[in-house]
Amino acid sequence: MNNFFFCTPTKYVFGRDVENEAGQRIIDEGGTKALIVIGGGSVVRSGLLDRVTKSLEKAGIAHCLLSGIQPNPVDTKVYEGIKMARAERCDFILAVGGGSVIDTAKAIAAGVPYDGDFWDFFMGRKVERAVPVGVVLTIPAAGSEGSGNTVITRLDGLHKISIRSPYALRPKFALMNPELTYTLPFSQTSAGVADMMSHIFERYFTNTTGVEITDRICEGALKAIITEALKIKANPTDYDARANIMWSGTVAHNGICGVGREEDWASHGLEHELSAVYGVTHGAGLAVIFPAWMTFMAERKPARGAQLARRVFDIDDDDDRSAAIKGIERLKAFYREMELPTNLAELGIPDADIDLLVEKVHENKGTPFGSYVPLYPDDSRRIYETAKGV
């Protein structure tokens, strides 16, 4: 087990109607005026934005609105938000939405008190201070409500880059009402499931040995996600299943699944290029990339894939390589049951420009990247080729 620092200071407030606490929670954090960040019209149409602003008004919190955040959020909306927050003198950012909205809110939060260009933080500058961020979560997937990370795409050049801040960017609170997810299209629920599973996989495939407690938490969370996701497919308004999936998304990414070991994150790098170049949904892209990456690893270093197969998918096979392959088949079968794509064509990219993808991913991530088996351009190419499927 490696040395580690672990702290999850976010206050998770979970259950029915908790969005109505937004105003009081902002007061508790010392806020007086909030920039509310939202995506498209669904939070308006559902009445959620109305309930949240009522809660703020009841608490005497002034507010202004930045709307129109899209999936794979872009730098231009961050600049817009920074300008608005400064002009309106907002001392709190409230994200009402899923990962893209929260990531945008965090980037704005880092940019507001910084004199330079916020993109500096994505180029390696450390975030020293930020405007506090709170979250009303509507899409369980990214785990951004409990992490210090944010991923933003720079439109000029299609660079999709993340910053990982252990402390400054973690939301102060996350209000999590599973009922808000009842009306998500099934494709969005299932992409979220693939996203949270991938957050666990990135931490599970490691060269660090002797971290049994973290392994078991990862394996248990994966088992729970698979069971509960299928319940949602059967009944989209199954409260407990929605609640389990929502909380699993947080557990998958708040750090508990990674303590004490090196993490990989190569698959996120490979997927980010698909999202940046082709605009695919991040979770759906991961459902395609991860089985391909795992297939590559089953040849090169099968041990972790074999343990995953045995402990999560109950594969009974003593040979590591063959066990790992069977596990991948089970994972793909689950993804298909969740109506997720498992190859590039199903993802809507029948003729992927693999040269461009390989070039971009190494430009953004360096050479090699990833840690379980560090990837060179030939490796990345092989994984993208495998992702084409048959």
Added chain:
Amino acid sequence: MNNFFFCTPTKYVFGRDVENEAGQRIIDEGGTKALIVIGGGSVVRSGLLDRVTKSLEKAGIAHCLLSGIQPNPVDTKVYEGIKMARAERCDFILAVGGGSVIDTAKAIAAGVPYDGDFWDFFMGRKVERAVPVGVVLTIPAAGSEGSGNTVITRLDGLHKISIRSPYALRPKFALMNPELTYTLPFSQTSAGVADMMSHIFERYFTNTTGVEITDRICEGALKAIITEALKIKANPTDYDARANIMWSGTVAHNGICGVGREEDWASHGLEHELSAVYGVTHGAGLAVIFPAWMTFMAERKPARGAQLARRVFDIDDDDDRSAAIKGIERLKAFYREMELPTNLAELGIPDADIDLLVEKVHENKGTPFGSYVPLYPDDSRRIYETAKGV
């Protein structure tokens, strides 16, 4: 799943040599003078206290010392600590030890800024503010380094009572070096293992349904603890095994194993009387009480015990009652392998005064107490009788 609030703001700093960060960490929390709280002489003899005070001196943190905290810590040491902290104007309490030392430090922390008798907090008064507490952990067991709880025994009348504070009493940081536990006597390691397992059991036996993610985390942690504890028995200086057990003790009690559901805690009530009346080690007492409590539950409400048996001990039996009983046998076999007592005689109490125990537990906990099956005096009596074994 029930609504819940979850927050673990403690900064866990984990790995070799982290005790040397004590001084800097106190500065980061705004402290200038620390009351160091320790147990017996082992932290002196091992040189640990010396390393910690050197770290404080290097950081310019003045300090004074309260020593002599015993297992099942008592109110008199808390009064002594409050007096000392006030006289010396300490603005930080640093616990260097295990659960008893940390619990004493927390009770002092609550008492110092309070005008009345600190025991009021154990009688139900809410802790509004407290002096900040930090921890250098030497015994992984109680999980007190990551919880807001403290349990203190009032010598006058043998009342052993806990306070549970969701926020004010959580340590600011916990410095966790697994190497510090190499020299623990095996009996203390194994009592710690029984203690942390019991923290999971108290949360696992619940009437709340639909909390699969929390179930899986509990089951995974139990599996990890069993595997790693046996490795320590084989090799007390197995770093990774010590590290897994140390972190498992935190996971078991920082709340993640309980989110979204009612918890039980009847067994802790039953055990606390054994510790208060007979002075037995808390963890060893739990190794005796829990199988007896589970046996009672196998008759009255076997479902959760059956799931535990199937998922943690791989029992293949479709009948809930019979599966639960087989699970209890497996648990006891593990405890015996860890050289723990599994009945009152082995615990050193061949002629337990069961009338007194039943009277005391209901005096302290009320009637009924516990939630999975609320216990009345006849039930408590039956569990204590079962704990006698055969």
